[in-house]
Amino acid sequence: xxxxxxxxATLCLAGAAICTSTSVFADVGVGxxxxxxxxxxxDGSRQMLDDKWIYWQGPGFKSAMPIKWKIVxxxxxxxxxxxxxxxxxxxGRFGAADIVTKKEYGDFRLHIEFLIKNPGGNSGVYLQNRYxxxxxxxxxxxxxxxxxxxxxxSPYHAYKGIGAWNAYDIEFRAARFKEGKRVEQPMxxxxxxxxxxxxxxxxxxxxxxxxxxxxxxxxxxxxxTDTPGGLKLQCxxxxxxxxxxxxxxxxxxxxxxxxxx
Numbered sequence: 001x002x003x004x005x006x007x008x009a010t011l012c013l014a015g016a017a018i019c020t021s022t023s024v025f026a027d028v029g030v031g032x033x034x035x036x037x038x039x040x041x042x043d044g045s046r047q048m049l050d051d052k053w054i055y056w057q058g059p060g061f062k063s064a065m066p067i068k069w070k071i072v073x074x075x076x077x078x079x080x081x082x083x084x085x086x087x088x089x090x091x092g093r094f095g096a097a098d099i100v101t102k103k104e105y106g107d108f109r110l111h112i113e114f115l116i117k118n119p120g121g122n123s124g125v126y127l128q129n130r131y132x133x134x135x136x137x138x139x140x141x142x143x144x145x146x147x148x149x150x151x152x153x154s155p156y157h158a159y160k161g162i163g164a165w166n167a168y169d170i171e172f173r174a175a176r177f178k179e180g181k182r183v184e185q186p187m188x189x190x191x192x193x194x195x196x197x198x199x200x201x202x203x204x205x206x207x208x209x210x211x212x213x214x215x216x217x218x219x220x221x222x223x224x225t226d227t228p229g230g231l232k233l234q235c236x237x238x239x240x241x242x243x244x245x246x247x248x249x250x251x252x253x254x255x256x257x258x259x260x261x
Contacts, residue, residue, distance in 0.1 A: 028169040028261040029194035032111050034246040041101055041231065042112070042245035044080040046071045053099045056129060056232055060095030060211035063088035067099055069235065074243065075115065076165055081243040084123050089235040092122065095211030097235040100129050104228035107250040109259070110170040116162050117239035124149075124236075127172045128229030129213040130206045131186060135240060137162055146192045150207045155197035165243070166193055171250070171257040177226040186224075189257040200258055 027033060034040055041052050049071065055063055068086040073079075086097035105128065112125060116137045123135040132149040137159075139145055144154035146168075160166050169191040176184035185202040206224070210217030214229050231247060 028111070028167070028191045030113055030165050030167045031244070032167065032169065034111070035109065035248050038109070038111075038246045038248035039103075040246045042082055042242050044071065044074070044082065044243055049082055049099075052101055052103070054102055056095075056098045056100040056213070056230075058095050058098075058211055058213070059217070060093065062093065062096040068097065069099060072241065075117065075163065075241075079243075081115070081241045084233065084235040084238065084240045084242070086235050086237075090237040092236045094124075094208070094234055094236050098126075098232055099235070100126075100232040101230035101247075104128075104230050105247065105249055106174045106228045107252045108172055109248045109250055110172065110231065110246075111167065112170075112245040113165050113167045113243050115165050115241045115243075117241065119162060121162065121238040121240050122234075122236045123238060123240035124234035125168060125170075126213050126232035126234065127170070127188065128174060128186070129232040130215055130224070130229055131172075131188070131203045132207065132212065132234070133168060133170065133188075133190065135234075146190075146197060148188060148190075148198060148201050148203060151203055152198060152201055155192050155195070158192035158195045158197055160193060167244075168192060169194075169261075171252075171259045173250075173252045173255065173257050174228070175224050175226070176255075180226070182224055182226075184255055187255065187257050189259060191261060194261065196261075200256055 089097040190198040206216040206221040
């Protein structure tokens with residue numbers, strides 16, 4: 001779906017770094033251009049990978065800087081893309097060689113495109129280095145493709161299959177706290193290849209233990225802390241490729257993430 005990108009005019013200034021609108025209108029799907037004020041975080045270049053990303057050195061970290069992920073040719077279109085390839089993660093050792101943005105985020109709007117080269121390819125997009133949006137060919141369960149992992153069913157019908165580019169468009173609102181206690185759960189709305197598949201979906205915890213991300217080892221993943229986090233991409237020893245990723249910080253005052261394409 002491609003329509004002119006714009007923000008809710010009364011509350012958001014074009015090009016502003018922070019938007020307080022709860023109604024974001026945007027282009028979604030493969031090829032979506034960055035919104036005004038958004039930061040490109042993957043453009044297929046080695047320089048951007050090194051400038052804006054770092055390994056997440058969690059308890060399962062086994063690699064070492066510089067980032068071993070590769071810059072490879074786009075198998076569909078012209079140009080180059082980032083490939084999740086690090087020997088430290090061979091055999092599916094998640095947390096061994098995951099990368100995370102150097103910049104951390106609270107609320108945000110994200111666009112990211114991925115391609116799975118081979119059957120069973122597995123990766124993951126982690127919001128705030130906590131909450132996984134699954135990237136997993138062949139899995140149609142609550143642990144599967146496009147699921148807010150273990151919280152929703154997989155919207156597998158929206159997936160284009162191996163060898164094709166797919167796009168997640170996400171608006172995320174971080175958990176809210178008062179006097180150190182969580183009073184509102186994190187929330188996400190997501191389009192998968194231009195199809196709205198999650199709307200104001202709350203997220204209860206970090207799943208998968210301490211190797212999954214921030215707070216994963218706190219109270220069985222339920223001990224969420226009041227801290228921002230980077231966008232993390234998972235490496236599990238599979239050929240999964242990423243391109244055209246951009247992110248824009250938001251300040252969502254109201255408890256909604258619903259947005260229109």
